[in-house]
Amino acid sequence: MEKPTDATAPCNATDAARITALINRSxxxxxxxxxxxxxxxxxxxxxxxxxxxxxxxxxxGRIQYADxxxxxxxxxxxxxxxxxxxxxxxxxxxxxxIRTASGTWVWLDDRTWLTRDEHGAVTEIHGVLLDITxxxxxxxxxxxxxxxxxxxxxERTAQLQAANQELRSFSYTVSHDLKAPLRGIExxxxxxxxQYRDRLDEDGRHFLMSIRRGALTMHELIEDLLxxxxxxxxxxxxxxVDLPAVVQGVLDGFAHEIQTRAVEVVVKELPPQVRTDPSxxxxxxxxxxxxxxxxxxxxxxxxxxxDAYRHDRHIVLTVADNGVGFDMKYHDRIxxxxxxxxxxxxxxxxxxGLALVRKALQRMGGTVWAVSEPGQGATFHVExxx
Amino acid sequence: xxxxxxxxxxxxxxxNPVDLDLALRAFARRGPDRRIEVARDGEEALAYLRxxxxxxxxxxxxxxxxxxxxxxxxxxxxxxxxxPRFGCLPVVMLTTSGEDADVGQAYELGANxxxxxxxxxxxxxxxxxxxxxxxCLLNALPS
Numbered sequence: 001m002e003k004p005t006d007a008t009a010p011c012n013a014t015d016a017a018r019i020t021a022l023i024n025r026s027x028x029x030x031x032x033x034x035x036x037x038x039x040x041x042x043x044x045x046x047x048x049x050x051x052x053x054x055x056x057x058x059x060x061g062r063i064q065y066a067d068x069x070x071x072x073x074x075x076x077x078x079x080x081x082x083x084x085x086x087x088x089x090x091x092x093x094x095x096x097x098i099r100t101a102s103g104t105w106v107w108l109d110d111r112t113w114l115t116r117d118e119h120g121a122v123t124e125i126h127g128v129l130l131d132i133t134x135x136x137x138x139x140x141x142x143x144x145x146x147x148x149x150x151x152x153x154x155e156r157t158a159q160l161q162a163a164n165q166e167l168r169s170f171s172y173t174v175s176h177d178l179k180a181p182l183r184g185i186e187x188x189x190x191x192x193x194x195q196y197r198d199r200l201d202e203d204g205r206h207f208l209m210s211i212r213r214g215a216l217t218m219h220e221l222i223e224d225l226l227x228x229x230x231x232x233x234x235x236x237x238x239x240x241v242d243l244p245a246v247v248q249g250v251l252d253g254f255a256h257e258i259q260t261r262a263v264e265v266v267v268k269e270l271p272p273q274v275r276t277d278p279s280x281x282x283x284x285x286x287x288x289x290x291x292x293x294x295x296x297x298x299x300x301x302x303x304x305x306x307d308a309y310r311h312d313r314h315i316v317l318t319v320a321d322n323g324v325g326f327d328m329k330y331h332d333r334i335x336x337x338x339x340x341x342x343x344x345x346x347x348x349x350x351x352x353g354l355a356l357v358r359k360a361l362q363r364m365g366g367t368v369w370a371v372s373e374p375g376q377g378a379t380f381h382v383e384x385x386x
Numbered sequence: 387x388x389x390x391x392x393x394x395x396x397x398x399x400x401x402n403p404v405d406l407d408l409a410l411r412a413f414a415r416r417g418p419d420r421r422i423e424v425a426r427d428g429e430e431a432l433a434y435l436r437x438x439x440x441x442x443x444x445x446x447x448x449x450x451x452x453x454x455x456x457x458x459x460x461x462x463x464x465x466x467x468x469x470p471r472f473g474c475l476p477v478v479m480l481t482t483s484g485e486d487a488d489v490g491q492a493y494e495l496g497a498n499x500x501x502x503x504x505x506x507x508x509x510x511x512x513x514x515x516x517x518x519x520x521x522c523l524l525n526a527l528p529s
Contacts, residue, residue, distance in 0.1 A: 179482050179505055184404035187507040191411070219505045226484075 052101025070097035295323035428457025467496035
């Protein structure tokens with residue numbers, strides 16, 4: 001059997017030749033310098049061709065290695081090498097740029113170690129060089145993207161702040177400028193009614209009353225809109241709140257209507273304390289009780305029940321009534337602003353109340369939902385996260 | 387002079403013609419005795435201050451809107467309240483804005499009271515009555 005020919009040379013080569021061949025095929029450039037000024041090259045592997053140089057360029061001394069290093073990196077590299085030569089450690093790693101034969105720049109990761117003679121003087125400097133230009137470019141790109149991202153976040157934040165500010169001045173304008181003409185309509189229609197009542201016939205008085213009702217509705221609408229926009233701007237104040245006291249306070253506000261209509265109001269045993277925003281909770285309860293009163297107006301024996309139960313760690317308050325109720329297919333719509341399920345002449349209102357409830361709870365970290373059937377009353381559930 | 391300034395006027399600082407007319411009508415219901423002087427913007431209000439310095443009798447009360455042309459109400463308030471002689475004159479803010487920032491700033495500058503103009507005219511009449519009763523009849527001022 002014939003021995004393998006030269007085509008299988010690596011198999012026949014000595015270990016040294018084999019390693020040389022392997023290094024020459026790897027992206028790494030092996031290099032050795034004399035410890036002399038300018039770091040003349042004693043040995044360099046073929047890989048140096050990737051930067052457009054031949055081995056002879058260095059071995060002949062035509063090119064001094066130090067001259068290839070970028071002017072911005074060279075002082076740092078020279079200083080570090082001097083330090084390592086003098087004080088060690090003898091194994092170190094540096095990153096710097098060198099110029100290629102075509103004049104472009106590549107970043108190198110240079111892992112170096114030193115050989116010393118018996119007196120401790122460095123005789124040889126060995127290194128393996130790896131081109132990390134692509135990695136460096138990627139790092140720079142990541143830095144650039146991060147910087148751009150921060151700029152964009154700052155830009156968006158500024159836009160949002162501007163929009164917020166605009167909303168503030170909008171609600172200010174609504175409160176100030178929209179109410180002024182309303183005072184005129186209200187005031188003069190009142191004067192007309194007082195001073196010219198006798199001179200108006202029934203039609204005339206009807207027209208006048210309609211104008212006044214319109215002004216009243218518009219006034220309620222503006223006040224509710226202001227309350228709605230104010231929720232956004234008010235700082236949250238989460239603390240321990242005396243729940244029975246808040247419920248009683250809200251009910252006291254409706255005492256007149258509850259008494260004159262003889263509404264039966266039952267407050268079950270409530271947790272003595274909840275952690276929440278007191279003004280938000282008051283707003284939520286006030287609107288739910290007002291809602292319950294409104295939609296029990298036609299009920300023969302109006303009944304409102306306020307109760308609470310625990311759900312996980314949270315407390316759920318319920319406000320139940322035996323009013324007209326609603327079809328559950330409208331469940332989500334009733335919490336949207338300006339959405340109404342009834343004609344205004346049947347149940348007056350601005351369509352903001354339940355939207356206010358939902359918005360206030362969103363801010364407080366709570367939720368609201370309702371269970372109802374037409375003609376069977378409605379129960380509103382308010383979950384207060386604890 | 388203590389107490390007996392019932393005959394003194396009220397300075398009403400109001401730019402909106404409708405609000406001004408309604409306010410004058412509301413005060414007129416209290417009888418023809420109460421003299422109402424009117425400034426239509428912040429500068430006219432400050433012109434009154436100059437006149438009091440020259441001997442024109444000061445009012446028992448200043449009713450001051452916030453949003454005014456030229457010089458706004460808060461600046462008028464600041465100048466009135468920092469005046470060495472007339473700083474003690476009661477100033478009642480009578481305005482549409484219920485903004486916390488406006489209310490807070492008005493009190494910081496020394497407003498004696500802050501009233502949001504009611505939209506309802508009957509209520510507005512009540513408010514003007516109460517203002518006049520308290521500030522022009524009950525309240526005592528240094529002479």
